[in-house]
Amino acid sequence: MSTPDSPPAAPWRNLYGRRLGKTLRASQQTYLAEDLTRLSPGPVDREANPERRPLDLDRLFGGREVWLEIGFGGGEHLVHQAAANPQAGIIGAEAFINGVAMLLGKIRAAGVENLAVHPDDVRDLFDVLPEASISKAFLLYPDPWPKARHHRRRFVTPDYLVPLARVMRPGAELRVATDIPDYVRQTLEQVPQHGFRLLAERPEDWLTPWDDWISTRYERKALREGRVPQYLTFRRV
Template sequence: MTDEHPKTHPSGAPWRNFYGRFKAKGLRDSQQAYLDEDLAALSPGKVSWEDNPERTPIDLPGLFGDRPVWLEVGFGGGEHMVHQAAANPEVGIIGCEPFINGVAMLLGKLRKAEANNVAVHPGDVRDMFDVLPDESISKAFLLYPDPWPKKRHHRRRFVTPEHLEPLHRVLKPGAEFRVATDIPDYVRQTLEEVPKAGFEWMAEGPQDWRKPWGDWISTRYEQKALREGRRPHYLTFRRV
């Protein structure tokens, strides 16, 4: 099996390999109810190629008014996204997560938090990049992404030109891009690739990547890393 496929999907979309999981077994009845009852209302707009083959940009003012918009790439179980939404009602936050079990977990947390400044795309962030207007995002988060530890799989990581180039396009000049990971080789690749894509690393000393951000909430992925003896790294970049 190789990573090579035709350049386009039968729908006309570019062929984009996806290597993670879309769903695991065992959605609880309550989680299925969250998906059935809440997800559609939180849609950021027409993102899929089937619904939007012309790739018409999303109407962000129609979605969030004049609020700044943040983007979380792969929100996992949603702890950080809900925390930021509740703490920053003056912004709008779009979260992208293809793993439907994680989406269900987020929706459950949103019910308890009663945050109304979020939009959820249950799919690949690359499709979201297609329909976000240029220079429309004020801050982006990439928190504990899939490490793809085998060397031959490093091109599947987010910190590659396929993802970083459109991320740079949709971020506003000066926008902040935060990356958290507990994998040293992911740190290496991040520090190599992100600056080449038009970002400046903001660290001035070791504490800038050893200490979490002031508004940070530790996620379940971070807690697992700490239990297993891996050190988190907190990398902050600015879109040049």
């Protein structure tokens, strides 16, 4: 049962995309076995938290502001931001277990301690994040789902944007990077409808990465294949 201060109970959801790719190396299996539980943001799954009680982010990050990266891929950007911003605690959500294993290896190498990892559907995390708790969010090279009949699976749809807006603070920043023109179109159509304002004066502004940007392997692949990355910044209003 939900309490008045709790998010509503979550429905059953489809999770699109791969959960596991190539066979994990022995070292990656070790990272998952030894580090993943320790880096959990708290009870997120329905068995551990059937009442969907909000996470205690002050306990998790010692009162730091909280950021969120949605679909962190191999984790290079997430670790970069954590190392450069010790004043923030950052939660990374990624359902692809190979990417999670890669991130855990990078966390060990970098020695950062202001990270938490949710290895599953970000919507389950939204269910237990307190309202207006996130001050910055990153959506970097999300799955493009290029076929028209699959566009409803994209992150920039109400199924994701409504709960994202709930957990972001007024004035919080949302960054979106993609190399898919149609994803840009859908982002510009949908995100402002859910409580965000685009911070750009002209389309050319979208071609300039952020000052603290670090290129990811997905971006390097896009550049090799001749696609143009675009960088969109929104403000929660």
